[in-house]
């Protein structure tokens with residue numbers, strides 16, 4: 001029986017439309033193969049939405065997302081909008097989307113593919129076998145804490161303020177997601193904080209430690225964020241699942257991404273307690289290569305696979321996409337960010353064509 005899905009597509013800015021076009025073509029092919037009918041609804045977000053409507057997250061866009069089974073997002077942001085105040089920048093649209101849909105859990109897997117070991121900037125023996133899941137809290141912490149803003153002091157000097165806040169319930173719900181994720185993976189969870197300095201981190205560490213009593217099968221450890229950053233580069237294989245707050249997770253997930261060769265490879269899933277999830281690459285809108293057909297579309301395509309797996313419960317269709325990605329890499333196809341000597345350099349569009357061919361042969 002045909003399964004129907006409403007998908008909101010948010011191509012956004014920079015390389016967003018280029019990589020989204022590839023992901024949509026790939027979804028259409030697996031749709032035919034698995035009898036899935038996608039009703040795609042495209043909506044503006046970020047800079048594109050600012051240009052079209054004056055706002056980074058028009059209410060019609062949020063409504064369309066709310067009425068979908070899942071949301072596929074590319075990336076937002078660019079030089080053109082960089083001088084706007086923070087609450088009207090493209091990034092505010094993305095944060096509003098996460099808050100508006102209650103997407104408190106961000107899963108960012110960083111797994112090195114054997115075909116790409118030589119594309120990593122680290123030595124083979126350091127990265128071979130790396131398979132990390134970063135579970136990042138996404139709707140709290142310093143990104144959303146109040147007070148925030150730029151205020152004038154009595155002397156007339158400007159003072160910028162952000163506030164890092166976590167409540168016990170926010171820590172507990174992301175903790176549960178992380179313990180459950182660790183249970184499905186290698187059974188190890190490392191909680192990352194700055195409890196040697198920040199009270200909010202002391203509470204984080206206490207609550208995660210208490211929660212671990214409910215997960216006796218999971219080996220819990222704690223690291224301070226500065227040490228975690230160092231350990232990720234020094235010996236990344238020690239990590240299985242990492243749980244951390246919004247800001248630390250933003251930074252550590254980019255570092256983890258680079259272990260795998262390129263940030264252009266890594267997908268993510270943002271999930272709430274209920275309702276549609278948002279599936280998006282970890283990377284940004286890469287304005288430096290936008291419009292040049294140079295972007296790596298694989299993180300976007302793998303985000304579509306995560307959407308099928310975690311958002312639509314279609315693991316077989318997700319498997320097919322992931323296998324097609326492995327196959328094109330196996331046959332030596334590479335975009336510029338993951339090229340190594342002797343491989344075929346393809347543009348974004350040609351990489352999409354290679355994926356479609358690989359899928360159709362299945």
Ligand SMILES: NC(=O)c1ccc[n+]([C@@H]2O[C@H](COP(=O)([O-])OP(=O)(O)OC[C@H]3O[C@@H](n4cnc5c(N)ncnc54)[C@H](O)[C@@H]3O)[C@@H](O)[C@H]2O)c1
Pocket residue numbers: 015074075076077078079091094263264265280281282283284285286287288289294295296297299337
């Ligand atoms: N989720 C998002 O939408 C998201 C995430 C991060 C940054 N941003 C925004 O993107 C803009 C640019 O930010 P940035 O430059 O710090 O980060 P970025 O991730 O856009 O780019 C960092 C570097 O990685 C390269 N890169 C990124 N994705 C690539 C891909 N798919 N293929 C090949 N190379 C790729 C870029 O060319 C650039 O050199 C900013 O406006 C930022 O706020 C958006």
Ligand SMILES: CC(C)[C@H](C(=O)O)[C@@H](O)C(=O)O
Pocket residue numbers: 077091094095250282284
């Ligand atoms: C663009 C920005 C708001 C965003 C974040 O900081 O969360 C990005 O860096 C990410 O990692 O998704």
Ligand SMILES: [Mg+2]
Pocket residue numbers: 250251254282
């Ligand atoms: Mg980031």
